[in-house]
Every structure is written in C-alpha cells, then in structure tokens.
Amino acid sequence: MLLRHTPTEITERSALVINPAKTCQPVGAMYAALGIEGCLPHSHGSQGCCSYHRSALTRHYKEPVMAATSSFTEGSSVFGGQANLLQAINNIFTVYNPDVIAVHTTCLSETIGDDVPQIAEKARQEGKVPAGKYVINASTPSYVGSHVTGFSNMCLGMVKGLAVKTGKKNGKVNIIPGFVEPSDMEEIKRLAAEIGVPITLFPDTSGVLNGPLTGKFRMFPKAGTPVEALKGVGEAIGTLAMGEWASADAARYLDSEFKVPCRVLDLPIGLAATDRFIDALRKIAGVAVPEKIEFERGQLVDMISDQHQYFYGKKVALAGDPDQLIALTEFLVSMDMLPIHIVTGTPGKKFEGRIRELTKDMGRPVNVRGPGDMFLLHQWIKNEPVDLLIGNTYMKYIARDEDIPLVRHGFPILDRVGHSYFPTVGYKGGLRLAEKILSALLDRKDRDSPESSFELTL
Amino acid sequence: MATKSKTKPLVDPEDAKKALVAKYPAKVGRRRAQQMVAAPGADGDIPEVTSNVRTIPGILSMRGCTYAGCKGVVLGPTRDIVNLVHGPIGCSFYAWLTRRNQTDASAPTAENFMNYAFSTDMQDNDIVFGGEKKLKAAIREAYAIFKPKAIGVFATCPVGLIGDDVHSVAREMKEELGINVFGFSCEGYKGVSQSAGHHIANNGLFKHIIGNDDTNTGGKYRINMLGEYNIGGDAFEIERLFTDCGITLVSSFSGNSTYDQFATSHTADLNVVMCHRSINYVAEMMETKFGIPWIKVNFIGADASAKSLRKIAAYFEDKALMDKVEEVIAREMPEVEKALAEVLPRTTGKTAMLFVGGSRAHHYQELFKELGMTTVAAGYEFAHRDDYEGRKVLPSIKVDADSRNIEELHVEKDPERYRARKSEEDIKRLAAQGLTFKDYEGMIPEMDKNTLIIDDLNEHEAERLIELYKPDIFCAGIKEKYGIQKRGVPLKQLHSYDYGGPYAGFKGAVNFYVEIERMVNSKIWGYVKAPWQENPELSARYAWE
Structure with missing residues (x-):
C-alpha cells in the first residue's frame, strides 16, 4: 500500500498538514x-x-x-x-x-x-x-x-x-477566466465570439502553454492578452469574473476604481453554471443565444440523459480548488451523482456554505472541509467508500490503494495529457468531463463484471 | 539507414564563449566568461573553472535552493523518517514525490512515509508571532498518528528570518517523545545553490544518526554506497550487482535507505562515493571519526561499472571476491555488447551536451562514449571547482562569504570506535597498484580537447549553444526540456530520466543505449515541417473537372 500509514480513525489536527490540497x-x-x-x-x-x-x-x-x-x-x-x-x-x-x-x-x-x-x-x-x-x-x-x-x-x-484611466468606454467586456487551463480560456473566447460579445480575456494562456512544435523556440509566443488590451480594461462596459476565489478581486477593483461594473459568476463547468455564463453573455450583447450554442447544450443534455443510469447514485470524492469544486459539485448533483467528500486546501469562509447549499437536496450528509487536506479526504473515503475520485495527480495514490477510478482534474496533472488541449468549460467541456467520468465508471464495470454478465453493449 | 561517418568539426571554443556572452551587460559578461573554459585534452593543463558562485539575478538559471538540496536530494529518499517541513505550504508541496526516488518497502512491516508530504503550513500569524509552538504541535501530531522512529525538521526561508529555532524544538521533542528528532537549517537563501543544502544534510546525518547503533549487521565485504539516490531504480540495479558479487551493502546514502542503515553505517569497511558533490562530506567525516576509507566509483556506463566493481574487489584484496566480480562482469557483458552493437550504427558520430547536477554531467559522458557519441559541451548546475578540476585543487579554493555561513563540523577520531580499516602502508601499496583513495579527478580530464565546459548554464546560453553546435541531443532537466525540444533538439532529462531508467550498472547501460537511440532517431523530428512549408511556392493547382 502506498499510503499504508493512513488510519481510518480520524483525529483532529491543529498544526500538521499532510498531503496538501493546495500549494503556495x-x-x-x-x-x-x-x-x-x-x-x-x-x-x-x-x-x-x-x-x-x-x-x-x-x-x-x-x-x-x-x-x-x-x-x-x-x-x-x-x-x-x-x-x-x-x-x-x-x-x-x-x-x-x-x-x-x-x-x-x-x-x-x-x-x-x-x-x-x-x-x-x-x-x-x-x-x-x-x-x-x-x-x-x-x-x-x-x-x-x-x-x-x-x-x-x-x-x-x-x-x-x-489599466489606464481615460473615462472613455471601449464597448468591450472583460472576462477573467479564473485558474483554468489554456484550453478553457480558448473555449471561453470561442463562446463569447459565437454570441458576438467583444471581450478582453485576461489572463489568457491559450497558445502560450499549449503551443506547437515548429522547430523554432519563441520565448514569448504570439499569444496571451496584449498589453494594449490590458491598458484598456478600465474602459470596458463590464467585467465577468469567473470564480470568486481566482477572479473576483480584480473585477471588484475595476468596479471601485474604474467604475466598471462586475458580476462574479461560477466557473462555467457543467450545465447550470454554463447556462448562467451564456445567459450573462446574451444579456450583455442583447442578442438571442445562437442556435449553434443551443445545439451544443442539447448534445450535453442528450448524452447525460442517455447514460443517466450509470451516473445515478454514484458516490464521488473530490479535492481541488474552491471555484472548480463548486462548479463540479453542481454538475455532479445535476447528473444525480453524489459528491459526498469534498476538500480544498484553499481557505475561504464561503466555501463550505456553498457546497452545503448545492448538496442540500441530495438527501444525505456531505463531508466538506476548506481548508482541509488529502489525508483527511482519504480518511473519509476509508470510512465511507466512493465510486469515483476527481482531483489532481496526487489522488492516484488514494485511487490505487482503495481501488477507485480517478478522473484527473485540476492542478497539477503530472501524468496525463489532454487538459491543455481539451476544455472542461462550456457545454463542449461538459461533454468531455461527462465522457471522462462515464469512461472511468464503465471501464471499472467492464473490469469487475463477472464473465456470466459481461456486457457487449452499455 | 544513413550513418554519419564522423563527428562534426568542433566549434572554436573561444568563438563560442564570445557568442555566449555577447548580449550581456559588460559586468555580467565578464562574470559569466569566468565560468566557461575550453577542455585542454588529456595532456593539457587543467584550467580553473569559477564555480559555486552566486547566480546572477534575472538570468534564467537551472539552479534550485538549499532546501531542495537538503530535504529534496539527500534526506528525501529515506523511507522511514517523517520529513516535516516547517514553513508555508509550497516548499513541502513541491518536494512531494517529484524526485523519483524509488524505494523497496515491500516487507510486510516496512514503514514508508515517502508518499506523504508533511508541513506546518505556516500562516501570517505564525510569521508575526513565531512558529515554534505550531512546529511542536505538528511534531506531536505526526508522532501520535505515525509513531515513526525519527522525525526530521526542515527550515524554509521565513523560518530563519523570524528566528524560529528548529534545533531547540527538535531537542525538546526528542526528549518528550523518546524518538530521534533533528532539525536542518536549510533555508533556501543559504549558499548559492542546492549544494549548500547537501552539506547541511551531510552534517545533520553525521551529527544525529550515523553511529547511533553499533550493531554489526553481518556479511562479508561490508560497504556503504554514498551519493546514489535511486532515481528510476538505479540503486536497485547496483544492489543486484553487489548481491551477486557477495558484497554487503550496509547503508546507502540515501537511495532505498532506512534510518537503521544510517545508524549502523559506521560499521562498514569501505565507503564508495558515486555523487562526489553531494556526499563527500559524509565520506570525509566517517573516515576521520571511524577510520573508513573512501574511494570514488561510477556505476553509470558498463565499462565504468565493471571498473568500479573491480576497485571494490581490489580494496578487499580477496581472491574469492575478485573472481566473483570477474564472473559477474563476464556474465553481464554479452547482453551489453549485443545491445550496443545494435544501436552503434545509428548513434556513432552524433553529439551530446550535458548540463546537469553535480556529477551526472560527468558520469553520463561514459555512456555517450560507449554509444560512439561526442560530448561537445558540458557543465554542472551546482558543483564546485573540485568536481571540474579534481580534488587536488581543494587547498587552493578560496572560502567566500556564501560558503562560510555553512557550518564545517569539527570531527575527531572516535576514542573507542575508530578502527583503521587499512594501515597507511596498505593504502600506499594499493595506491601504487592504481587504487587511489580520497580522490576524484573531476570532469575536465575526461573531456576531449576544445570541447566546452560551462558552469551554471542558463536559458540564454543554452539557446546560443544550440545555434552554434546543433547537438543531436541535449541533457538537462524538466525546466529546460520543452524549450530545447521546441527547437527540434531532443532533450533527455538526467534528473528524472524522463520517468525511465534505471541507467546504472549493466542493465541500466542497455536501457540507456536503447533510449538514446530512440531519441536521436525518432521519426517525429522529420515531421516538424509540413509538406507545404518545405515547398511554400504554389507551383500547381488541382484542375478539377
């Protein structure tokens, strides 16, 4: 066993952090x-x-x-x-x-x-x-x-x-995407463009941290938020801050110092949070949501309804960052899954309350701690096992010891690729996330089914 | 398959140096130039390489910090010590399993804390009011949950600044808990690189663990292996060879090691040193206090591995051991030769650059030589002059302010336990036969004339080097890997081995041959340009009917 010294019995710790669910x-x-x-x-x-x-x-x-x-x-x-x-x-x-x-x-x-x-x-x-x-x-x-x-x-x-104070308005909307992947930032830009909202996305690591191999090294890739665009964020008509923990401070500062009004949204991960993001963009642009986006939404709803039997009632343990965990929890609940153990290392008073609010209709108690650590999460899992883990690569030690499938999400992912290329935000991102969850669960089902009831079609 | 018949002509080293420093502000250029020398070749005078000096701020160095050298490198690979990091969360987080130290904890009762990260997670209150109380509480909590035989406490940057005394806390907790608790003042800002941390770790091991248990654990030809950290299973391969030769490994410092091995290591009869830079202090102190001689070995490269086994056998002057060693070498070499014959047509004549560590940039040249490849430029990240020029320069190394603040332990003969393993006459006689003690010749003598040696290479210089030399492979670490590869040059990580290995010993050599052949001949480098980029002129169009 990799984590052979982790006892099932939980003792409260006041000073010692073991296997952190955050870094500095x-x-x-x-x-x-x-x-x-x-x-x-x-x-x-x-x-x-x-x-x-x-x-x-x-x-x-x-x-x-x-x-x-x-x-x-x-x-x-x-x-x-x-x-x-x-x-x-x-x-x-x-x-x-x-x-x-x-x-x-x-x-x-x-x-x-x-x-x-x-x-x-x-x-x-x-x-x-x-x-x-x-x-x-x-x-x-x-x-x-x-x-x-x-x-x-x-x-x-x-x-x-x-940011420069000019008193002028440039007609753009600032979007602060939160601590998400370059692929997610790209997807947020695509969604805004589809709806026709001119935006300044900052920061923007798409193209910086998922660049091509061309034989030529660019220390500063032709990507990222241009300085000129950042100089203009005080002239925006509004700011959408994706995630209270990662994005709200800059948005509120723009509000108070530059009179750029802001709205703090959840990260657009999963159906409902993406709906709120798209609705906000629609209202800003004063347009109807394009059919193309409604089509993508419909695909996600379709897939979840097709596969609902496999999602339903599955218990999940999660570790990660507050903004991600809030959106993920809402998504899991919307698929009738049961996120029952949830830990972030990042402090913040509102976290536990938000999670309790999102899970209040689940009809069962939920373990949530912020700040907590992965050692505590593992102990909760030992006390009540789950069907799925969602978190960063360090979770694979728990996954192996407890023989539970893991969907990698968050920072850092050290042993798989994909996160920098394929988003988990938006409806298309939701589709990818749901597919990953489903594949993890069904791979396990295929592995564990007795020969007599091994199924061709699922 | 196309094979190069000979190595590309070498760039003039003086021209290269000029190109490397041309863009720097004048003062920076002068400083950096002192850290670059041309190899004199086998018979030339060894030049001085300015090294173990401060990194220049703003230059993208490869180096890490003292804490990384102490906790990450030296103490990290020991499985049954709870390594508690006193500081904000990051330092513990980043050293959590990132160095690939493998360990064999398969025994049913074996303790293994290496998969855990322990931290006091200092908060602003602790910075303002002091963190000793929290540290004590954390040690008590760690003991209550894990009941380890030892707890090491590592100080990070703010700890030293606010005046928390990890040593007094460790002493108090040792008394209270009845287990060994010891502290390391390895704040990241001490020294100029990881190297200071190695020294601090060596001192701590010597003061607090080595010699704590006089039990002789038995076996013949009892040795310690120093400076081998079991990255990618290197130590497992070397242990396999020792076992087959009948050599008893008392303790490893510190790959695949345990606390009890350290505690009894002073009962061994020989210390063999792999990474001279990180562990020579322990070798020296153990010789002074306990009378254990040390020799330099290198298990990177098949020939070097055979040579090292023979050196150990020569030391014990035992015919049975010598015969056994020859038998093992004879058994291992056919597989090595077969693997080499397969790859040599596709590796011969290619060129390599190695910028890594404090010994690997030297040791791995052995493997490239076996592959018929030339090392055209090499350097260490954090080594000292003796690692470049050999230990004979030790008396002439000036101790500067940064080195002076790293404690030099005063060590004397142990009145009861000192036992000279070899008489002075024996040492002289063996030396005359070619077995030199307390000696390391350094990297320079083994490099071809007019190849380039650069200490503490940085991003800018790496870019210039690649333009100038167009090497077939570059060896460095994770931070360098993808930038170099974007330029179309494969980079082999020699810290983490790109998650492969082992590369030590005979089986390791085979692994390395296969790996390097794969990297320098990978098909993907042929696809970097799209077909239309090779022929950008549109010379014809489809004529659709």
Whole structure:
C-alpha cells in the first residue's frame, strides 16, 4: 500500500498538514503572468521558489515555462532584495527583452518587507526599464491563501499595473477566466465570439502553454492578452469574473476604481453554471443565444440523459480548488451523482456554505472541509467508500490503494495529457468531463463484471 | 539507414564563449566568461573553472535552493523518517514525490512515509508571532498518528528570518517523545545553490544518526554506497550487482535507505562515493571519526561499472571476491555488447551536451562514449571547482562569504570506535597498484580537447549553444526540456530520466543505449515541417473537372 500509514480513525489536527490540497501563492501568480503577451514572470525571492514553480508548471503543461528570479542570498535576506531586483530588471530587459516583467513576491521577500513597487519605480528612474516597457507586480506571500490567491493577486496586479484611466468606454467586456487551463480560456473566447460579445480575456494562456512544435523556440509566443488590451480594461462596459476565489478581486477593483461594473459568476463547468455564463453573455450583447450554442447544450443534455443510469447514485470524492469544486459539485448533483467528500486546501469562509447549499437536496450528509487536506479526504473515503475520485495527480495514490477510478482534474496533472488541449468549460467541456467520468465508471464495470454478465453493449 | 561517418568539426571554443556572452551587460559578461573554459585534452593543463558562485539575478538559471538540496536530494529518499517541513505550504508541496526516488518497502512491516508530504503550513500569524509552538504541535501530531522512529525538521526561508529555532524544538521533542528528532537549517537563501543544502544534510546525518547503533549487521565485504539516490531504480540495479558479487551493502546514502542503515553505517569497511558533490562530506567525516576509507566509483556506463566493481574487489584484496566480480562482469557483458552493437550504427558520430547536477554531467559522458557519441559541451548546475578540476585543487579554493555561513563540523577520531580499516602502508601499496583513495579527478580530464565546459548554464546560453553546435541531443532537466525540444533538439532529462531508467550498472547501460537511440532517431523530428512549408511556392493547382 502506498499510503499504508493512513488510519481510518480520524483525529483532529491543529498544526500538521499532510498531503496538501493546495500549494503556495507564487505559482498561481506565475501562471497568471504567463497569460500576458510578451511577459516574463519574475519571482522576487530565493531561486528555489522560481525553480520549483517552473518545474511544477512544466510538468503540468509539458511546455516551456520561462520565469526569472532575484536569486536571494543570505546577504540579500538581511539587507533587503533591492539590489538583486534592480540587477535582475536590467539583465532581463537587456538579455531577454520582454514587454512586461511581472514581479511576484515570496514568503522571503514579504517577511523582510521589500517594497517592490518602490524598487520598480527606482528601476524606471535609473533607466533600467526601456521606453514602452512595463514592470508590474503582485504581493503574493506564501503564508496567506494558496496558489489560487496568487493567481487572483496577479490578476489584480495586471489591472493596477497596466489599466489606464481615460473615462472613455471601449464597448468591450472583460472576462477573467479564473485558474483554468489554456484550453478553457480558448473555449471561453470561442463562446463569447459565437454570441458576438467583444471581450478582453485576461489572463489568457491559450497558445502560450499549449503551443506547437515548429522547430523554432519563441520565448514569448504570439499569444496571451496584449498589453494594449490590458491598458484598456478600465474602459470596458463590464467585467465577468469567473470564480470568486481566482477572479473576483480584480473585477471588484475595476468596479471601485474604474467604475466598471462586475458580476462574479461560477466557473462555467457543467450545465447550470454554463447556462448562467451564456445567459450573462446574451444579456450583455442583447442578442438571442445562437442556435449553434443551443445545439451544443442539447448534445450535453442528450448524452447525460442517455447514460443517466450509470451516473445515478454514484458516490464521488473530490479535492481541488474552491471555484472548480463548486462548479463540479453542481454538475455532479445535476447528473444525480453524489459528491459526498469534498476538500480544498484553499481557505475561504464561503466555501463550505456553498457546497452545503448545492448538496442540500441530495438527501444525505456531505463531508466538506476548506481548508482541509488529502489525508483527511482519504480518511473519509476509508470510512465511507466512493465510486469515483476527481482531483489532481496526487489522488492516484488514494485511487490505487482503495481501488477507485480517478478522473484527473485540476492542478497539477503530472501524468496525463489532454487538459491543455481539451476544455472542461462550456457545454463542449461538459461533454468531455461527462465522457471522462462515464469512461472511468464503465471501464471499472467492464473490469469487475463477472464473465456470466459481461456486457457487449452499455 | 544513413550513418554519419564522423563527428562534426568542433566549434572554436573561444568563438563560442564570445557568442555566449555577447548580449550581456559588460559586468555580467565578464562574470559569466569566468565560468566557461575550453577542455585542454588529456595532456593539457587543467584550467580553473569559477564555480559555486552566486547566480546572477534575472538570468534564467537551472539552479534550485538549499532546501531542495537538503530535504529534496539527500534526506528525501529515506523511507522511514517523517520529513516535516516547517514553513508555508509550497516548499513541502513541491518536494512531494517529484524526485523519483524509488524505494523497496515491500516487507510486510516496512514503514514508508515517502508518499506523504508533511508541513506546518505556516500562516501570517505564525510569521508575526513565531512558529515554534505550531512546529511542536505538528511534531506531536505526526508522532501520535505515525509513531515513526525519527522525525526530521526542515527550515524554509521565513523560518530563519523570524528566528524560529528548529534545533531547540527538535531537542525538546526528542526528549518528550523518546524518538530521534533533528532539525536542518536549510533555508533556501543559504549558499548559492542546492549544494549548500547537501552539506547541511551531510552534517545533520553525521551529527544525529550515523553511529547511533553499533550493531554489526553481518556479511562479508561490508560497504556503504554514498551519493546514489535511486532515481528510476538505479540503486536497485547496483544492489543486484553487489548481491551477486557477495558484497554487503550496509547503508546507502540515501537511495532505498532506512534510518537503521544510517545508524549502523559506521560499521562498514569501505565507503564508495558515486555523487562526489553531494556526499563527500559524509565520506570525509566517517573516515576521520571511524577510520573508513573512501574511494570514488561510477556505476553509470558498463565499462565504468565493471571498473568500479573491480576497485571494490581490489580494496578487499580477496581472491574469492575478485573472481566473483570477474564472473559477474563476464556474465553481464554479452547482453551489453549485443545491445550496443545494435544501436552503434545509428548513434556513432552524433553529439551530446550535458548540463546537469553535480556529477551526472560527468558520469553520463561514459555512456555517450560507449554509444560512439561526442560530448561537445558540458557543465554542472551546482558543483564546485573540485568536481571540474579534481580534488587536488581543494587547498587552493578560496572560502567566500556564501560558503562560510555553512557550518564545517569539527570531527575527531572516535576514542573507542575508530578502527583503521587499512594501515597507511596498505593504502600506499594499493595506491601504487592504481587504487587511489580520497580522490576524484573531476570532469575536465575526461573531456576531449576544445570541447566546452560551462558552469551554471542558463536559458540564454543554452539557446546560443544550440545555434552554434546543433547537438543531436541535449541533457538537462524538466525546466529546460520543452524549450530545447521546441527547437527540434531532443532533450533527455538526467534528473528524472524522463520517468525511465534505471541507467546504472549493466542493465541500466542497455536501457540507456536503447533510449538514446530512440531519441536521436525518432521519426517525429522529420515531421516538424509540413509538406507545404518545405515547398511554400504554389507551383500547381488541382484542375478539377
């Protein structure tokens, strides 16, 4: 057994986290920054942070992940990291020449209290930032929140660092997609285009972290949200923030500082959440929903109704990020599945309440914890087994020990491909997710059925 | 099948150096140039390679941090110690199973905590008010649930800054729980790379575990294997060879290891060192305190593996062992030779670059040589001058501020337990026969004249190198892999082995031959351009009826 020391009996822990269902802020900030065209993320701290974050994102995407670091030494930790960051900014613009450097902090630079905006300003005054180039920043201490918080903070950093107040309106809608895959961002753009809503999607990692092999390496792929578009987010007619945890802060800041009204929606994963997203786009554009999208919706409803017998009543345990878990739970409930154990490592008061609300008609109690960890989730599973697991690659240790099928979803997925190419948002994404769930359940049924009742057709 | 008859002519190393540093600000260029040298060839004078110096901020280095070297590399592979990371969640998360250290915990009672990540998950309150109380609570909770025989505590960046003392907490918990609890001050900002973390880990092992149990676990030809981390099952393959030769492995540092192995390791009669960079400190300290000599070995490459087995046999000066070693080599080599003969026509004459680690960029050159391939450029990520130039330069290495803050343990002869395994005369006699002790010649002497050696290579220099040399394969790590491959050059990961392996020993060599042949001849590289991109001019159109 891989997790042979996990006891069934649950004891409350006050200090020890085992097998976390989250990681730290800077990796989320790095991911978000990669969604700006021509941007080099920069980690202001020890070089190990940057190395770990690049490695984690690279393993997840199987794509180059470029980012720089201030490479703190003991001296910089005592005297402050200003000299390191100034040197880094100069070296980066000289050698790599990005349009934007997006600096995020670490627990180290936050603990010593480095003032990154002030250092960036000093760099500008010293002529280290070429004309027309930008240094933006986000405060992302690792001891607050999680990778989702870091993503959110870098989205906020984009607005604070680039949006220009002109008082004009550009007729566009901002969409902040949340901590989702490049494929999901592409799908959100497609849906908006189908409905005819001109949007600025930020960040946008599609084309950055699922790029082609051409024989030529582009350190800054021709993809991502253009700087010019980010400068204009304050002129938008409104903002749709997909997910309270990953996207709402930047949207609310645009509301309060730029008078761009916002709506915070759930991630458009599954039927009902996608319906709300499409309905919002329809109302913004003042148009009828195109037939093409209604057709896609109909396909998803069709497939679920065709296969309902296999979804019905299946118990599911999930670990992941709050925005994803909320949308997934609603989707599972809508298919008459039973999400009964749900854990996120990301803190946030509203999470448990939202899950309880979504599952209140399931007619049975649900274990939900935020923040919790995968060790607790595993213990819940030992106490009440499930038919399916949904979560990141670390869940496969539980899956193997308990012999439960796993659908990989979330961050990080280290051992399968697909997430960067095929979306799980929108109706088409719902179809893919439902297909993956169904295949996992039916592969198990085929494996476990006795020969006498082994079925050709399912 | 097309076969290249000879290797491409080498780029002039001075031209290459100029091209590599041309784009840098002047000061950066000067610093980087000191970390690049041309190999002098077999008879030339060994040049000095500036190494183990600070990474330049903003340059996309391959390096990681001290914590990664300590917790990730050295302590990570031991299965029955609860490794508790004191810090915010990330450090524990990123070191969770990402280094592919395999372990054999198949015994029914075996403890295995390697699949778990333990963290105090420090929050802002802990940063403001101190985290020692939380650390103590976490240790108590870990003990209550897992009842391990030992708990290691690893300090991350903020821990040192706010003044949490992991050592005093460890001492208190050791007293309270009655198990071994020990701390490592391996904050990420210490030193200039992972290397500082190796040293800190070595010190901790020596202070807190090695020598704790004098039980002689029995067996003949008792050795420890140092600096072998069982990536992809390398240690399993080496253990297989030891077992077949009748050599007893007392402890491994630290692939497939246990706490009890460490505790009894001082009863061994020889230390063999694989990765000199990460573990030479333990070898040195064990020799001083317990009288165990050490020799450098290398089980990467079939010839190198045979040579290493013979060195061990030569040390014990036992005819039966020597015969057994020859028998095992003779048994293993036919399969190796057969595999090599199959791939050689398709690998000979190709070129490789290796930029990785603190020993692998050297060791793996052996395998490429066997494949008939030339290493045209190589360098380490975090090595010191002795790993390039050989240990003879140790007295001339200046200790700078970054190295000075890593503790040097003062070690003396153990009054009761010191036992010279070999007399000074024996050592001299064996050395005269070619078995050198406490010696590592480094990477440079083995590299062809005018090939290039670059320390702490970065993204920009890698790009220039590929343009200049157009190597057939590049060896580095996960961060480098996909950027290099986008350029149409296959990259073999030599940290994680791309989830393959083992590559050590004889079976490992066969695996590597097959793998490299696959990579340098993969059909997919022929499909990078679409047919219409090869002939962009539209010369004809379909004439539909």
